Amino acid sequence: MLELSDILEARERVRETSRHTPLEHSHTYSSMTGADVRLKLENFQRTGSFKIRGATNRIATLSESQKDAGVVTASAGNHAQGVALAATRSGVDSKIVMPEHAPISKVKATKNYGAEVVLAGQDYNEAAERAHEIEREESRTYVHAFDDEDVMAGQGTIGLEIIDDCPDVETVVVPIGGGGLISGIATAIKEQQPEARVIGVQADGASSAAKSLEKGERVSLDGVDTIADGIATRSVGEQTFPHIQEYVDEVVTVSDPEIAVALVYLLERSKTVVEGAGAVALAAVLFEKFDYAEDEVIVPALCGGNIDLNTLTNVIVRGLVETGRYLKIRTVLKDRPGALEDLLDVFTAHRANIYAIHHDRTSREVEMSDTEVEIELEMRGPDHVDAFLSALRDAGYEVDVLA
Template sequence: MIELADVLEAQDRVRATSRHTPLEYSHTYSSMTDADVHLKLETFQRTGSFKIRGATNRVATLSEAEKDAGVVTASAGNHAQGVALAATRSGVDSTIVMPEYAPISKVKATRNYGAEVVLDGTDYNEAAQRAHELEETEDRTYVHAFDDEYVMAGQGTIGLEIIEDCPDVDTVVVPIGGGGLISGVAAAIKEKRPETRVIGVQAEGASSAATSLEKGERISLDGVDTIADGIATRSVGEKPFAHIQEYVDEVVTVSDSEIAVAIVYLLERSKTLVEGAGAVPLAALLFEHFDYEEGETIVPILSGGNVDLNTLTNIIVRGLVETGRYLKIRTVLKDRPGALEQLLEIFTEYQVNIYAIHHDRTSREVEMSDTEVEIELEMRGPDHVDAFLESLREEGYVVDILA
């Protein structure tokens, strides 16, 4: 078990490389929740994620022989960049194994930080198997993404910064993948301020820690499925699980839809780009997955901002759908002049903005005298969507909601 002293030592080691990131009060989320919400913006950290902290602390503790032999690790992206930069700054050769479907932006960034990147496996666990093979054959030191005391202590420096910047914090909300971040943060906070709650959050599609706590033992999932790729691990680490059992007050899960909504809110209201893993603490707060009191001071840790831009478009659309801002419908019209104009009169009445219309006379799903229409729409919220759809159906249109 790591202690406060380990985190304080880590703080001295990582100070020259990592940044003391901002802790900003959010009027928006405070108003939405009736709490006192402050965002810990690790999105502004070097490499765009908290991972540089733990990686720097681990590399700093290598012996000279270990530095000469180099390091190896596996990562979905953020830990990869942290290890690559920490190793390069220390003159240590690094090889990083990343899943074959890791975001392109994270693969390129890792290479730019000086590491050799090997793409292998469908997820973190398969990539880790390949990395351990390289550890054996090349005599490198394996820098674990989360199941390592030095890595955990390095991540715990976030907890020290939160207590320094917000001494009266009531609740800290932390994402959980393998558990290295929450282990270090919880150890630091609970020893500095025992009355502060630490809430862990996982994606529903990668809920190894939550499931392990329910069963009372560490379990491994058969697979993971979530937009939060940074926390998409099949199992929580052995060392982190012990810390979670000891220090963490509660672990909850959020859906991908809720994560998408949190990302959209952060982009639109906070002008902050956050990846799925970094958005889960805010999602848990906004959708009330844990109890809190009015006026309670809550700090969600936005752990990273390295979202793949190819994925971001889909996430934004999903978030807009969930908040009633985007609607895609299908209906059938008689294939005759004026039919579409008649439909659009309802659109005008409800001031619905049209993104696109696809008009298909050849669909086998409709009669030859009919035509199928798919329409993408900009809406103003759930109430607007409900009223608009009700009006369409009252006028006799059969409407299928596609998104």
């Protein structure tokens, strides 16, 4: 089992490449929740993610012959960048296998840090199969993304920083993918402050840890489906699972819409960019996925900020929909002059701001004397949306809500 001494030793190694990231009190989220929320901004880390810590510690422990042979790993993106930079700085050749649909931004960044990138498989697990083949074929050392004690120890240095910067911490909230991050952080926290809680968070569509704890043994999912690609693994690690059982007080899950809302709040209120996996800890706090007391000191770990811009656009829209800030509707009008103007009078009366209108007179789904209209709107919240839709229906319009 990983021990605090391993993490303390790792801290000396990872200082060469990683930053001591900020831990900041958030008035916004404290007001929203009643707790004392302090954000661990690991999205400000070099490479945009905590993964540089574990990768640096693992590569620092390689023998000279292992360094000469090079390393290989599999990653959805963040571990890839961490291994690439850590290996390059140590003069070690690295080859990274990433899923075929990995975000373009993460693929490019990994190459820019000096690694050779191989695209293979539909998800992390399939990419890992190819990486192990390369390990055997080329006698490289496999640097596991999470199921390795040296990697776990490197990630655990975040826990040391949390205790240093926030000695009165009561609850630390940590994302779980394969479990390397939470294993390291939980060990560091619990070995120093046993009374502090550690809460793990997974996406609903990749909830292997929660299911594993319920069953008392590791459970492997048939597949994963979540916007939080950084924690989209089918199972927690063989080495990480005992640490989760030993040190983690509770594991909860959040939905993709809840992740999107947290991400939008971070952009709008905190002026900080995170990826889906980086938002899950805050989402668990905002949507009260676990019990906490008023003024309880809670530290959500924002573990990464590497989000593809196309994904970011989609997530922002979803977050705006969930918070009642964006509405897309469809209705049918008579195909005659003034019909659209009558509809827009309702919009004006309820101050619904129009983004875009698509007017289709050729749709086969309506009568030839009718026209179909799709409209995108800026709204002011759920109450505004409800009042506006009621007004439309009271005026005789049949409305389908598309988003």
